[in-house]
Amino acid sequence: MHLPSSLKLPLCLLLSSALLLGCGEQEIDQRPAPGPPHVDVLDLTPTTLRLTTELPGRIAAFKQAEVRPQVTGILKSRLYKEGSQVEAGDVLYEIDPTIYQSNVNSAQAQLTKALASEKSSRKTAVRYQELLKKKLTSQENFDAADASYKEAQAEVAISQAELDYANVELSYTKIKAPISGQAGLSMVSEGSLLTAEQSSYLTTIVQTSNVYVDMQQSSLAITKIRKEFASFTDKNAEIPVSITLEDGSAYDEVGHLEFSDTLVSDSTGTVTLRAIIPNPNNLLLGGMYVRAHISMPEARDYLVVPQSAVVRSQSGEPSVFVVSQDNKTVKKPVVIGNEVGNGWVVKEGLVSGEQVVISNIINMKNDIAVVVDSSTESTTPTTVSEE
Structure with a gap:
């Protein structure tokens, strides 16, 4: 059959395209299948840690007294210097x-x-x-x-x-200091009429050698902490408490946990914890906000995994991938606790000796074969804090 010359060029182009497409598909089909992903793993070994719980806290005076007159009369003189340290029994004011x-x-x-x-x-x-x-x-x-x-x-x-x-x-008529401490601003001056049992106070005295740190914790968290404390061997161990100031600097003195309240707040659902902190230089003032760190009574062995190894589901449930003996991945749900440096303490879900995948996490799936390039052992973190 003889084709017109005007149709010869388009037909050639069409045949060429079909041939090229067929060759491309043949080349793609001939490419080798990708091999198993390569990963690095962490050999889980227990790490000895003394964990801490971090809570917001507020400084409260160890002792604070409002000085009021007990008899009626004209104030004759003020005998103390505002802001000075006074001892219990010192005469502060004198009534005629x-x-x-x-x-x-x-x-x-x-x-x-x-x-x-x-x-x-x-x-x-x-x-x-x-x-x-x-x-x-x-x-x-x-x-x-x-x-x-x-x-x-x-x-x-x-x-x-x-x-x-x-x-x-x-x-x-000699109004004396009821406690030792730092006397505050005088609210009255000489010649003022004072009355017995008046509502307004003359001055306040705050004992500053020690201060309280009041902290709030949810009732659920308190229950967990008490259960953890109950498992320690020394039931009467003093629980250290350190604080971080508002500017982020660490306070030098270390105190101890004094008690926890017996009632849960109806409005917030929290329980008040109180610690005593030494304050020899009067650096801590009533009303200051701090971060308190409550240490566990003793050090224990914990399993720690890097934060980058933990994946979360859409609902936020954490899990990690471990490599089995036949070099296949197993996705394990875990219960994580304290933040330890760049890692998490794993409370449940893992055991010592398992190999946790710490690289190529984005390509991990459950029950796939992997090639382990390297393995490292757990190391003791340098910092320990609560999440």
Whole structure:
């Protein structure tokens, strides 16, 4: 068949394209299949760690007292320097004692009078007792004299109590420090009228040699921590607590955990933990926010895997790939705990001696053959902290 010359060129192009396509498919089909992926593994061995739990905390004064007057009067003088250290019993303020000294003098005079009356009635009672023995007076007269003597004794007791009370009130004109610590700003000045049991305080005293660190932890986490503490051998071991300041620097002194509250907050569902921290340089002030690190009572052996080896499902469940004896991968779900440097402590799911895949994670699937290029052993991390 004879084709027109105008159709010869398109037909040749079409035949050439078909031939090239067929050759390309043949070349692709002849390429070798990819081999098993190459991986590096970590030989799991226990690492001895003393784990810590990190919690936000707030500094609270170890002791704090609000100083108030116990009697009414005009403030005569302030006897302390604001911001200075005071000792328990130091006089901070003095109220004009004139009225209270007068009350003491009056009570003393009443006591003197009562003592004189008591002395006279005692002599009368003794005299009637002697006359009664000689039958020179009646029993009725003796009973009256004895009753007068006992009444005089009661008057002496009442007068003595009034004198004691007057002396107490006089002593209250010297307002003393109830505790040792740093005295704060004075809220009153000389000449002010002070009243007993007034609501406003004169100044505050804060004991700063030690401070509290109050921390909040969820009730669920507290339960887990208590279960972990219960498994330690030394039940009475002191639990160290260190803190990090607001600027990120570590505080030099180390304290200890004092107690945990017995009630769960209705609004937050948290429990308050309290630690005591030494504060010799008064660096920690009430109200400061810090990060507290609660150490476990003792060191233990834990399995640690790199964070990069942990994969998570869409629901967030963590798992790792391990290499079996026949060089196939096994995907194992794990329960992770504390963050340790660049790794996680594995609480459940792995055992010592297993080989965890630490490279080429993106290409890992369950039950595939792999080639192990290298294996490394677990090393002790340099830092330990809670996630």
